[in-house]
Amino acid sequence: MSDPTSQKPERRMRPCPICSKLSTPADYPFCSDRCAKVDLNRWFSEGYSIPVVETDDLDENDFPDEA
Ligand SMILES: [Zn+2]
Numbered sequence: 001m002s003d004p005t006s007q008k009p010e011r012r013m014r015p016c017p018i019c020s021k022l023s024t025p026a027d028y029p030f031c032s033d034r035c036a037k038v039d040l041n042r043w044f045s046e047g048y049s050i051p052v053v054e055t056d057d058l059d060e061n062d063f064p065d066e067a
Contacts, residue, residue, distance in 0.1 A: 014028075014029050016029070016030045016031035016032075016035050017029065017030070017035075017039065018030060018031075018035035018038050018039055019031060019035055021035075
């Protein structure tokens with residue numbers, strides 16, 4: 001009693017992380033080349049927008065001169 005709709009002989013198809021459509025083997029894990037590029041751009045934009053961690057702690061406040 002195997003349900004052909006729930007059992008797949010090949011790897012499981014995951015939904016596209018961009019639009020949640022079923023992914024295609026050609027553009028796995030995305031559903032299309034477009035979504036793959038969207039994800040790529042997302043990564044790039046995030047990478048470029050990573051805020052530079054400045055050492056705000058190292059300030060004159062570390063040495064409170066006026067007590
Ligand atoms: Zn998609």
